[in-house]
Amino acid sequence: MSSTLHKVTIQDLIRLKQKDEPIVMVTAYDYPTALLADRAGIDVILVGDSIGNNVLGYEHTLQVSMDEMISHSRAVSKATERALIVGDMPYMSYQPSDRDAVLNAGAFMRDAEVDAVKLEGGTAVLSRIKAIIAAGIPVMGHIGLTPQSFSLLGGYRVQGRDSGSALRLLNEALALQDAGIFALVLEAVPAPVAKAITERLEIPTIGIGAGPYCDGQVLVFHDIFGLSQRSLPKFAKRYVDLSKHILKGFCMYKEDVKSRKFPDEEHSYSLSPEELNKFQQALS
Ligand SMILES: Nc1nc(=O)c2c([nH]1)NC[C@@H]1CN(c3ccc(C(=O)N[C@@H](CCC(=O)O)C(=O)O)cc3)CN21
Numbered sequence: 001m002s003s004t005l006h007k008v009t010i011q012d013l014i015r016l017k018q019k020d021e022p023i024v025m026v027t028a029y030d031y032p033t034a035l036l037a038d039r040a041g042i043d044v045i046l047v048g049d050s051i052g053n054n055v056l057g058y059e060h061t062l063q064v065s066m067d068e069m070i071s072h073s074r075a076v077s078k079a080t081e082r083a084l085i086v087g088d089m090p091y092m093s094y095q096p097s098d099r100d101a102v103l104n105a106g107a108f109m110r111d112a113e114v115d116a117v118k119l120e121g122g123t124a125v126l127s128r129i130k131a132i133i134a135a136g137i138p139v140m141g142h143i144g145l146t147p148q149s150f151s152l153l154g155g156y157r158v159q160g161r162d163s164g165s166a167l168r169l170l171n172e173a174l175a176l177q178d179a180g181i182f183a184l185v186l187e188a189v190p191a192p193v194a195k196a197i198t199e200r201l202e203i204p205t206i207g208i209g210a211g212p213y214c215d216g217q218v219l220v221f222h223d224i225f226g227l228s229q230r231s232l233p234k235f236a237k238r239y240v241d242l243s244k245h246i247l248k249g250f251c252m253y254k255e256d257v258k259s260r261k262f263p264d265e266e267h268s269y270s271l272s273p274e275e276l277n278k279f280q281q282a283l284s
């Protein structure tokens with residue numbers, strides 16, 4: 001699909017699973033980042049509620065509002081030509097009722113021009129998912145470690161580590177597929193569990209901390225580029241340490257200003273000799 005020039009569609013993602021070609025997804029929260037992810041040929045861009053701890057300075061994702069998600073999702077969709085854009089429904093935008101879920105999913109589509117929404121949960125959110133899809137909005141599922149249930153789960157813990165809970169994850173995946181989701185995020189589940197789920201679903205699975213047998217992978221932008229504040233989860237991989245480069249740039253700028261090396265002539269505006277002359281006479 002990296003060769004596809006047209007906008008990536010949900011049907012393209014299903015075809016990638018059928019062709020056994022991995023789907024690449026990454027989070028992005030702003031215009032310049034989305035431009036680069038799109039140019040790199042990333043298939044799916046997730047405007048994650050992980051914006052909370054990575055960009056907005058919150059400790060977790062629970063404080064993220066619909067307004068924040070909409071303005072950042074709009075920036076991402078304006079920058080993107082090819083990638084499919086998924087808006088992550090924030091805490092309490094879908095939990096209270098099917099009506100809330102449809103109205104807020106609709107806001108993502110109408111006000112932020114995303115292509116689909118994602119929400120966390122299994123059987124507990126089946127009716128939410130059905131209601132959103134009935135409104136004509138594609139839904140991506142998300143099970144395993146669901147960060148909006150951080151407290152209920154007792155922290156950011158790997159899920160499905162015993163045969164009983166592994167089987168429950170598989171059954172939830174099947175129920176979500178029946179409800180009509182087009183893809184499913186599996187977060188922090190043992191690789192053999194993700195493999196079993198992936199083999200039994202017709203829709204693609206996209207793993208984060210779910211091993212190599214998923215149909216696709218997703219990572220958080222700040223983890224890839226060494227910009228996350230906390231220690232990385234075991235599953236995250238830092239490809240480039242941008243923080244090192246950004247810190248160096250800030251220091252160089254600071255030194256230049258303090259030593260009056262910046263701004264120099266090249267970065268200043270001049271006045272023509274005649275106008276300068278007139279100006280100086282007027283001043284005296
Ligand atoms: N920068 C960033 N990366 C993420 O992957 C991410 C976010 N932010 N914010 C929202 C959630 C939170 N996530 C997390 C956060 C911590 C762990 C973590 O520390 N996990 C332990 C597993 C402990 C166990 O064995 O059960 C680890 O050591 O990896 C996992 C996922 C994933 N998401």
Ligand SMILES: CC(C)C(=O)C(=O)O
Pocket residue numbers: 027046047048049050051088185187208218219220
């Ligand atoms: C980690 C991904 C799947 C996510 O939900 C997020 O970034 O918010």
Ligand SMILES: [Mg+2]
Pocket residue numbers: 048049050061088
């Ligand atoms: Mg999320």
